[in-house]
Amino acid sequence: MSRFWSDVVNRLTPYVPGEQPKLDNLVKLNTNENPYGPSPKVLEALKLEATESLRLYPDPNSDALKSAIAVTYQLNTSQVFVGNGSDEVLAHVFNALFKHQNPLLFPDISYSFYPVYCGLYDIHHQTIPLNSSFEINVEDYFQPNGGIIFPNPNAPTGIPLALAKIEQLLQKNTESVVVIDEAYVDFGTESAVGLINKYPNLLVTHTLSKARSLAGLRVGYALGHPDLIEALSRVKDSFNSYPIDRFASAGAIAAMQDVAYFEKTRHQVIATRNALVQDLTALNFAILPSGANFIFAKHQTKDGAVLTQALREKNIIVRHFKKPSRVSPYLRITIGTDAQSTLLINAMKQILNAT
Numbered sequence: 011m012s013r014f015w016s017d018v019v020n021r022l023t024p025y026v027p028g029e030q031p032k033l034d035n036l037v038k039l040n041t042n043e044n045p046y047g048p049s050p051k052v053l054e055a056l057k058l059e060a061t062e063s064l065r066l067y068p069d070p071n072s073d074a075l076k077s078a079i080a081v082t083y084q085l086n087t088s089q090v091f092v093g094n095g096s097d098e099v100l101a102h103v104f105n106a107l108f109k110h111q112n113p114l115l116f117p118d119i120s121y122s123f124y125p126v127y128c129g130l131y132d133i134h135h136q137t138i139p140l141n142s143s144f145e146i147n148v149e150d151y152f153q154p155n156g157g158i159i160f161p162n163p164n165a166p167t168g169i170p171l172a173l174a175k176i177e178q179l180l181q182k183n184t185e186s187v188v189v190i191d192e193a194y195v196d197f198g199t200e201s202a203v204g205l206i207n208k209y210p211n212l213l214v215t216h217t218l219s220k221a222r223s224l225a226g227l228r229v230g231y232a233l234g235h236p237d238l239i240e241a242l243s244r245v246k247d248s249f250n251s252y253p254i255d256r257f258a259s260a261g262a263i264a265a266m267q268d269v270a271y272f273e274k275t276r277h278q279v280i281a282t283r284n285a286l287v288q289d290l291t292a293l294n295f296a297i298l299p300s301g302a303n304f305i306f307a308k309h310q311t312k313d314g315a316v317l318t319q320a321l322r323e324k325n326i327i328v329r330h331f332k333k334p335s336r337v338s339p340y341l342r343i344t345i346g347t348d349a350q351s352t353l354l355i356n357a358m359k360q361i362l363n364a365t
């Protein structure tokens with residue numbers, strides 16, 4: 011606190027990212043990163059970018075990257091917006107599209123950055139409780155609103171929502187923007203991108219941090235009607251003209267183009283997830299159905315906080331949410347390699363036998 015702070019800074023409750031401990035031999039299953047490195051073609055593209063051309067600003071419109079993304083989804087470049095991670099894209103979405111008379115709606119258990127953006131931009135919002143199975147009921151969103159946002163699959167539950175349900179929501183809700191945050195969609199959830207040409211109020215956000223293994227490069231994008239994209243560009247050009255630097259552009263283009271590597275690694279993550287679900291179920295965990303690169307798992311008798319701490323003492327970190335209390339029995343476990351799953355299962359067996 012300082013007398014130099016503005017009112018808005020005094021009121022903020024910033025987002026707290028998962029920790030990035032600087033320890034060797036850590037089994038790091040807490041921030042939903044990809045256990046495999048980025049495509050070798052990305053690393054090659056980054057090397058080629060390290061030239062004296064770095065003295066020049068990058069393209070403020072990121073045309074080459076937008077074009078690589080547009081080709082991937084068979085869209086027009088005017089339907090693509092890119093930003094410094096999907097967190098930045100989302101921040102612009104909140105600022106550009108959600109500040110209205112009626113409240114923005116999102117689930118009570120969801121990505122914890124959403125209420126933070128509402129605080130930053132002073133956006134009136136209302137949370138809609140997930141049902142008792144932690145699912146989104148789209149009917150609960152059939153009410154006046156200034157916008158709707160949720161991740162699909164949801165985070166931290168991992169539960170996917172069927173495309174037919176999203177379409178039902180879009181048919182009922184034509185007067186405000188519906189944003190589907192598809193950060194984890196490539197791990198087994200149906201994407202809403204195919205609905206973009208049908209619904210001018212649908213915006214879909216994606217990241218290269220998860221299935222394309224580039225959390226360190228910071229690239230995300232939004233896909234939607236050109237009017238929605240223009241709103242985001244107007245905010246971006248009033249904030250930072252160059253969110254995508256030369257490395258980010260070169261690496262992201264190579265990642266979008268290496269479809270074979272993307273397919274191979276995402277299927278490997280899905281296979282490891284399915285095996286881990288079986289192994290944890292055998293240890294008396296109940297696991298929510300996951301369409302993501304993480305699972306949300308609750309032991310039938312042991313407390314979530316206690317298990318998280320016990321794993322930590324064995325150099326394995328997973329994420330535990332103390333609030334709201336409905337999720338406090340759960341551990342959110344990122345899917346790592348098969349070898350990391352084995353370490354986790356062996357550690358869990360020891361912990362459960364000892365307590």
Ligand SMILES: Cc1ncc(COP(=O)(O)O)c(C=O)c1O
Nearest residue numbers: 095096097121161193217219230
């Ligand atoms: C649901 C959801 N959306 C968006 C993001 C942001 O991803 P990034 O800023 O790395 O693109 C995350 C990150 O974990 C997430 O969980």
